[in-house]
Amino acid sequence: MGAGGEVGHGPDAVRARYLAERDKRLVPGRADIRDLATDEHFAGCRDDPFTPRQERAPVDDDVDVVVVGGGIAGLVAAARLREKGVERIRIVDQAGGVGGTWYWNRYPGVMCDVESYIYLPMLEELGYVPRDRYASGGEILAHLEAIAERYDLVADALFHTGVVRAEWDEDLARWRVSTDRGDELRAQWYVLAVGILNLLKLPAVAGMEDFAGHSFHTARWDYGYTGGGPDEPMTELRDRVVGLVGTGASGIQVLKPLADAAREVIVFQRTPSAVGVRGNRPTPPELVDQLRPGWQQERMDNFQAVMLGRDVEEDLVDDGWTHHYAPVHHPPRTESMSIQDYVRAGEELDLRVMKEHRRRVEELVEDPATAEVLKPWYRYLCKRPCFHDDYLDAFNRANVTLVDCPAGFDRIGEKGPVVDGREYEVDLLVYGTGFEPELTPVFRRAGHVVVGRGGVTLAEKWGDGAASLFGIMTRDFPNLFIMPAPGQQAVVTVNYTQLAVLGAEFVAGTVDLLRRRGVEVFDVGAEAEADWTRRIVDSFVDGSAVMSACTPSRINNEGHPELMNPRNGNFGRGLGDWFAYRDLLRGWLADGTCEGLELGARAATT
Numbered sequence: 001m002g003a004g005g006e007v008g009h010g011p012d013a014v015r016a017r018y019l020a021e022r023d024k025r026l027v028p029g030r031a032d033i034r035d036l037a038t039d040e041h042f043a044g045c046r047d048d049p050f051t052p053r054q055e056r057a058p059v060d061d062d063v064d065v066v067v068v069g070g071g072i073a074g075l076v077a078a079a080r081l082r083e084k085g086v087e088r089i090r091i092v093d094q095a096g097g098v099g100g101t102w103y104w105n106r107y108p109g110v111m112c113d114v115e116s117y118i119y120l121p122m123l124e125e126l127g128y129v130p131r132d133r134y135a136s137g138g139e140i141l142a143h144l145e146a147i148a149e150r151y152d153l154v155a156d157a158l159f160h161t162g163v164v165r166a167e168w169d170e171d172l173a174r175w176r177v178s179t180d181r182g183d184e185l186r187a188q189w190y191v192l193a194v195g196i197l198n199l200l201k202l203p204a205v206a207g208m209e210d211f212a213g214h215s216f217h218t219a220r221w222d223y224g225y226t227g228g229g230p231d232e233p234m235t236e237l238r239d240r241v242v243g244l245v246g247t248g249a250s251g252i253q254v255l256k257p258l259a260d261a262a263r264e265v266i267v268f269q270r271t272p273s274a275v276g277v278r279g280n281r282p283t284p285p286e287l288v289d290q291l292r293p294g295w296q297q298e299r300m301d302n303f304q305a306v307m308l309g310r311d312v313e314e315d316l317v318d319d320g321w322t323h324h325y326a327p328v329h330h331p332p333r334t335e336s337m338s339i340q341d342y343v344r345a346g347e348e349l350d351l352r353v354m355k356e357h358r359r360r361v362e363e364l365v366e367d368p369a370t371a372e373v374l375k376p377w378y379r380y381l382c383k384r385p386c387f388h389d390d391y392l393d394a395f396n397r398a399n400v401t402l403v404d405c406p407a408g409f410d411r412i413g414e415k416g417p418v419v420d421g422r423e424y425e426v427d428l429l430v431y432g433t434g435f436e437p438e439l440t441p442v443f444r445r446a447g448h449v450v451v452g453r454g455g456v457t458l459a460e461k462w463g464d465g466a467a468s469l470f471g472i473m474t475r476d477f478p479n480l481f482i483m484p485a486p487g488q489q490a491v492v493t494v495n496y497t498q499l500a501v502l503g504a505e506f507v508a509g510t511v512d513l514l515r516r517r518g519v520e521v522f523d524v525g526a527e528a529e530a531d532w533t534r535r536i537v538d539s540f541v542d543g544s545a546v547m548s549a550c551t552p553s554r555i556n557n558e559g560h561p562e563l564m565n566p567r568n569g570n571f572g573r574g575l576g577d578w579f580a581y582r583d584l585l586r587g588w589l590a591d592g593t594c595e596g597l598e599l600g601a602r603a604a605t606t
Ligand SMILES: Cc1cc2nc3c(=O)[nH]c(=O)nc-3n(C[C@H](O)[C@H](O)[C@H](O)COP(=O)(O)OP(=O)(O)OC[C@H]3O[C@@H](n4cnc5c(N)ncnc54)[C@H](O)[C@@H]3O)c2cc1C
Pocket: 068, 069, 070, 071, 072, 073, 074, 075, 092, 093, 094, 095, 099, 100, 101, 102, 103, 105, 110, 111, 112, 113, 114, 119, 161, 162, 163, 164, 193, 194, 195, 196, 197, 198, 250, 445, 446, 447, 448, 494, 495, 496, 497, 500
C-alpha cells in the first residue's frame, strides 16, 4: 500500500490534514507553563538530585573572569581563555559539577542527537574519540569533566551556587557578582554561558498539585525512586505503573528503558514527533585510524556546509540530519528556478520526507490504531526532528499503552492524568516536557539581574529586542560577553557545539587582543551596535506565512510565529549564514583594531 493509508492523498488533502491537526492543538492555555522561580508547589523540582550540597563559607575574591555556566559553552570559553594565559577564572554554576545540560539530564537512554564526533567539543585537544556514533549522556558528561580537569577549571569553580546579581562597577572597572551563597566576586571580564535549554518546563495543568503519586522532570531523574542508574536496570519500577508525559526528544529516548523496567508505561502524547532512523553503532576502528590532525573542525564544517545546502564532495556525517533536514531547509536550487518554484520544490521535498516518516510508523508499529496516532501530520520544518532506533517498536510491547490527547489533559487528578473524562491511574508521572525555548531571551535564561552602566538592566535594554555587536557584546555592559545563541543576533547551528566553540574562540581572542593592547575596559560603540542591529533586521525573513500552518511548537512560538521579533533574528537569512559569520568574527580578530569598540586604558583601582 506504499505510504499506507495515504493512497489518494494528494498535496491538497495533506495540507488540509495538516491544518486540521494543527487546529486540534491550538487550544487556549496550551502553552502555559509554571513559573518555577515563584511556584510554591513545584519550585523544588529543580533541586539537584545527583550531588549532595556541601556547606562552605562565602567567597570574597578578585578574579580575571567569572563564567556563569559550566556547560559546553562555559567550559570551552574558559579553556580557550586558559590557553591565552588567563589565570584567575571562576566558573559558577547551580549544578553540583560541570557539564550543564549533561550534568542535569541523566535520564535513562539520554544521548546526543547530533553525531558525537562533531558534538563533543575539543576531541582532538583531548585525544578522544567517542565510543558510539551518538554518545550516551554519561560519556558526554565524562568528556566535559575531562576538559575541566585538563584546563584546571574545577578547583576555583563554585558549584551549587546561583548567581543572583551582576553589576558593572564604574569606579572599580569590574563586574561585581553576587551569589545565593553570599559570595562577592569582582571580575574584569564577565561571560554569560547560561545555556539555551537550561530552564526546564512544567506545564500548568489544573490539579497537578493534587497528584498523590511521585513525579519528576526528565532533567532531574530520581534514581532514588526508580532504582538503578543511567546504565543500570531500574529495579524499583517492576511493580509500578509509569505515566510518561511528552513525546519530544527526551520522551522518545526514555521510553524503551522505562518499558524494560516498569510493569506498565502509559505514554501521553499531545503531538507525535517525526522519528527518523538513528542508526547508532559503535565507532568503527577504521574511522579512528583515518583521523588526521584538524579532522574535527573539518567534519563540523562539512556537516554545516551540508546543513546550508552547499555542495560537498562527501557527506561525512551521512545521517538523518543530512538526508532530511538539510534538503528540506535548503532545497537544491538551479539558476533558472523562480522563487515560487524553489518554494514549491521545498514543500514537495517536505511532503515526501513526512510521508516516509509516516510509512516508517506503519512498518514498525503492529497495531494499526496505535500507528495512526503516532503518525506526524505537519511539515518537517515545523518541529525539531527526532531520531531513534527503538522508540516506535516499544509500542508493540504489551506493557506500553499510548493515550492520544492533542488538546492536552482535562486535568491531573489524585491518581493520575484525566483525558476525555477518564482518569489514568499511575504510580509515577515522568514529565518529559522539555525546556523553555532557546528563543527565551538571555536575560531570562540567565536567571539573574545583569546591571550595566547607568543602572540599566539587560532585561530593560533588550526588552524590545536584542541590540548588540555580533550577538556577543552589547553597549553599556562593558567587558561583558554573552555566548552566541539563537535569538540574539548571532547565527543558529544544528550542531550547537560548533557555535559555542566559535564563541569561545572569539571571547578568548578578544580578551587576549585587549590585554596585549593594554586595554582595561571596552564598550560597544553606539554606531557599531546600531549598524549590526540594522543588518540583522534587514535580513530578517518573515516566515510566519509558512510557520502559522505548523502544529504549535517551540519553533513557531507555540502557534504565534507573527510575534517573532526581527531584532532577535540571525546574521544572514533564515537561520543565518554561519560561514560568513565565522569569517567576520575571525577577520575582526585578525585585523586587531577592535573596530566598533570604545576602548579605555583605565587601570583598576583594586
Ligand atoms: C537532553 C538534551 C540533549 C541535547 N542534545 C543536543 C545535541 O545532540 N546537539 C545539540 O546541538 N544540542 C543538543 N542539546 C542542546 C544543549 O543544551 C546544548 O547542545 C549544550 O549542551 C548547551 O550548552 P551550554 O553550555 O550553552 O548550556 P548548558 O549546558 O545548559 O549550561 C548552562 C549552565 O548554566 C547554569 N546557570 C544558568 N544560570 C545560572 C545562574 N544564574 N547561576 C549559576 N548557574 C547558572 C545552569 O545550571 C547550566 O548548568 C541537547 C539538550 C538536551 C536537554
